Amino acid sequence: MAAETQKKEILLPSERKMSFKEKWGYTWHEMKRNKMCYLMLLPFMVFFIMFTVIPVCMSLPIGFTDFDMAHFPPKFVGLQNFYTMFLEDDVFIGSIRTTLIFAIFTGPLSYALSFFLAWLINELHPVLKTVFTLIFYAPSMAGNIYFVWQLIFSGDTYGYLNAMLSELGITTSAIQWLTDANYVLPCVIVVQLWVSMGAGFLAMRAGFQGIDKAMYEAGAIEGISNRWQELIYITIPSMGPQLMFAAVMQIVSAFTVDIVGRSLAGFPSTDYKVHTIMTHAFDYGWVRFEMGYSSAICFVLFLVMLICNNLVGKLLGKYMN
């Protein structure tokens, strides 16, 4: 009995059941107690809210309207945009397939490759580490350097790939890499993979660099006998946050594949072969100025990414603190 009362006294205010008023009073108290936290958050949050939160909140409702940027206010049409999207727009349905193909290659595959490379690089001498990190990150560093692939995949015999193939006697005539419906998708996937070693890769490198070497020594004493065990029992668990960050980045880049395909294969591409959901949104937003429809497409894409993010969060959850 006495123990019970004592237990009750020890309970923190946040664990006790409170009335509404008490709860708000407590929250207010906590907020006042932590005002330094809010003060430190303020500078970032001002910019974040102004240039990210407000625009996003403004653009969400646009998806339920018919809006062409000229007629104000936007006309409310309810779920009409979504109805059109899934039931009448064949190009959109095709773009889902394309997006999924891209997502598989530049999502899981690129993620695994980034991790694998970051791991291999980490095993090398410090100078080589910098050199190789630089090499693998370079493609995403140079803003729009993927135009070079146009020279490589060029459809005439001036293209490097065509020239090489005919020199080796494999082909006799030039292949239209970027306009032939059979080749354009693989070509753009290669380029997309090439540019996709970006933020995630660098974050993983930082994660590897942050692991305490003493952990490996301790691991060796505890009986870890090869590098695979080291990877599974020490490395991965101690870089959960970076893995999560890289996963989010990868999800974003995998589902928003657009600009590379558009600039390499032209817009629209042959047979809509590299026409992704994002390209579709661009088409309606910036070419036809149907902002309402474009916004609805982006909203669907956002929901898909959110689901993926939650799935990955569940998978990686055990490695987060």
Add this chain to the structure above:
Amino acid sequence: MAKKELKPSQIKAQQEAENAAALEALRKRREKEHRKMERSKGTNKQVGKSWKNDIGIFLFLTLLGAFMLLPIYVAVITSVKPVNEIFIMPPRLYAMDPTFDNFKDLFVVANNSWVPFSRNVFNSIFVTVAATVLHVLFACTAGFVLSKCKFPGAKALNKIIVIALLFNSQVTYIMQYMVMAKLGMINTYAALICPLIGSSMGLYLMIQSVSQIPDAMIEAAKVDGAGLMRICWGIVIPNSKPAVMTIIIFEFQAAWNANGGSLVYDEALKTIPTVVQQIAAAGLARQGAIAASAVVLMIPPLAIFIAAQSNVMETMAHAGMKD
């Protein structure tokens, strides 16, 4: 006899000298061992490490790296090819007669526009440095607070930041423009700098990395009487240097490559990427010049990257305190 006489003082001195010599030898041996250990650190301490493995990894990475570098190599080669070589059949992976004509072309055209090119260079540097410095400062403090402090709203804010990362809408840019127009920022430096400061990617990386710092360390600092600001800049940030260096790289690159063509229309305020794009679109659209501009634009992010990466390595080599 003489020997005996010497005994009390001299033998003691002798013994001391011997002791000192022995100590010195011991110290030297320890030092040598220590140095040996230091040298072998990171190469032999981990399980299953051997130079054969390292060479295998090196070869594999070199092969893959060659593929990664090939397009950049092609860009560099194209930028130093004279015009008559660009259209040689079959195309060559080297320049027979390398020239800097393409670069000269680029600068001549850039200088002949409304404002001197140096003005655009200044704009680029100013915008990039301002955005990077402010973003890193703000993201570091905010990242620390969001990941290590418990206060009402912390969880919700963390969720909002991830959602903001995922929300990538074609429409957002227009809304952003409208917000900026309302604030009277269009056609000022602020239009180029401000949206970059509030980018959620850097903050998210900061939150994730700071969460790895042991709470005990922060508690200890609190007990010692350090304020939040002090804990943040004195303990947490120095211990998450790889992450800080990474967001510097990200932000610098984003700011440097940002094309603010639609936000700023005054020639005197335009940055290099915008000007280069104008040049490429305005008749000089030759492969060589485009390649040259890509190569030139790549240099500053490259420099920052190398500086940041080597800094990370130095700091991590001496990082001691971890849970």
